[in-house]
Amino acid sequence: MRLDCPPNVKIIRLPCTGRIDTIHLLRAFEGGIDGLYVAGCLEGECHFLTGNLQAKRRVEYVKGVLKALGINPERLQMYNLSAAMGSRFVEIAREMTERIRQLGPSPVRTGKGREV
Template sequence: MRLNYPSEVKVIQVPCTGRVDIIHLLNAVEKGADGVYVAGCLEGECHYLTGNIKTRKKVEYVKKILGEIGIEPERVEMYNLSSAQGARFAEIAREMTAKIRELGPSPVRMNDPVSEKKAA
């Protein structure tokens, strides 16, 4: 089965979502990502036991930080699915892309002088 999801979605594979740190999520936003989502194992099925649970807490913390600095927390999300749910992965990619399009470009990118020079 060939999965179709928006070309704007950049997949970065890690051995476990537990390896995703708060700084990775914040760096993505700081560097102009309009949205970031983490797709982890189903809860209770992490090969590393609690990696996905720890990362859910990290994502929630990043959402809180974004809200406090005036950026929509919905730009960062976490989803749990199994590796057998490829169709669900593509569906999530389309949903997240639609949500980000609705929110518009990242306010960080819009205020970035480097981005403004590229646009000129």
């Protein structure tokens, strides 16, 4: 395959997306990150049964919080793919990079006030 991920994507490994708490997502934005996506297993395929479904709800909750704070919720996404889908993984990394590039830097870093 030999596919390259964009170098701006930093991968944080977790045992399961069910481990993600809302504070993890929010703290990333507080730290000034431009975009963030959660890559969980396919729905219905969670080894721990509902980890990815819980992550989905938490991502949705934080998207609502970001909107209330004035950050474009598009900066946070959840994707579902299996460990065998390497090409899809790279496709998502590129898609997300392009999306964030279009949105520009996070308003938390620029200090220019609400973007939405």
